[in-house]
């Protein structure tokens with residue numbers, strides 16, 4: 001199949017690029033700004049025509065959670081309107097749209113892992129813009145997978161793991177919130193899951209579905225930071241604090257663990273435990289693979 005990957009220089013897009021070199025079954029076409037702006041219907045249509053695209057994987061997004069609170073129009077333009085543009089193009093071409101969304105569509109009031117059918121009531125602009133993007137896709141594209149994930153990190157780009165490694169090397173103590181609970185996800189695992197699903201995708205069988213995917217297990221950002229320091233053997237002491245002691249512009253959900261039963265049962269995926277994946281990512285970084 002011919003697959004277009006948007007936002008290809010981000011964390012997930014870069015992991016897909018790395019994986020694509022090992023896939024003989026598909027032809028991947030990777031695009032990011034400025035060559036492809038997903039808010040341009042003309043450019044999206046042109047590239048899809050040129051490469052005879054059958055699947056679009058949308059990794060493009062506005063992901064700056066705090067900045068989105070003041071940069072509202074930009075967040076909605078990419079996360080809602082860009083998603084709608086891709087959905088319209090997928091419909092026109094009879095193509096599958098694989099769209100990535102977030103645990104931040106939930107308000108965090110639950111105490112059991114969120115299912116795909118649980119109501120979305122996002123707390124901030126980023127979450128609302130991603131939720132509205134999901135809704136546009138459901139309304140427009142007959143064939144789509146909406147895949148919600150959480151706490152992504154990668155050797156590529158900027159993320160919490162790299163921030164902790166940097167701060168851990170500079171400081172002797174670090175305050176990290178312990179009352180926000182979720183699950184980290186190595187973007188390499190998510191990329192692998194997407195490719196594995198696409199290997200088994202039947203393009204004659206239109207399907208609209210929503211799935212949750214993260215690594216296995218549960219932790220707070222504090223636990224995550226603690227594990228990073230331990231595995232990277234950094235002497236920094238991580239101090240657990242409440243969200244109120246670490247003021248941020250956007251409110252984050254206190255609990256955003258995702259229930260992954262649907263994707264595991266339907267696609268027979270084996271998902272690694274978050275600490276195992278963290279160790280694998282750090283190992284890769286240690287071997288000089290730090291990208292961006």
Ligand SMILES: NC(=O)C1=CN([C@@H]2O[C@H](COP(=O)(O)OP(=O)(O)OC[C@H]3O[C@@H](n4cnc5c(N)ncnc54)[C@H](OP(=O)(O)O)[C@@H]3O)[C@@H](O)[C@H]2O)C=CC1
Nearest residue numbers: 007009010011012037038060061063100102149150151152
């Ligand atoms: N990061 C996380 O923790 C999580 C992310 N997600 C979701 O997963 C997906 C992938 O995230 P991740 O890889 O971390 O994202 P990144 O922020 O690493 O990458 C997003 C990419 O999209 C590009 N982009 C931004 N605007 C446009 C546009 N208008 N047209 C085309 N490309 C654009 C960005 O370019 P530039 O950098 O130049 O702006 C960047 O290269 C996103 O949908 C995100 O919402 C879900 C849960 C957690």
Ligand SMILES: Cc1cn([C@H]2C[C@H](O)[C@@H](COP(=O)(O)OP(=O)(O)O[C@H]3O[C@@H](C)C(=O)[C@@H](O)[C@H]3O)O2)c(=O)[nH]c1=O
Nearest residue numbers: 063065102103150151152160163175176177221246252
């Ligand atoms: C750097 C730092 C962060 N924190 C807190 C802030 C925040 O609550 C949490 C994580 O910080 P970040 O800024 O990396 O988190 P954030 O940008 O909220 O990460 C989110 O990004 C979007 C795109 C998603 O979709 C989410 O799944 C999630 O990954 O850790 C500390 O407590 N101490 C620190 O020193």
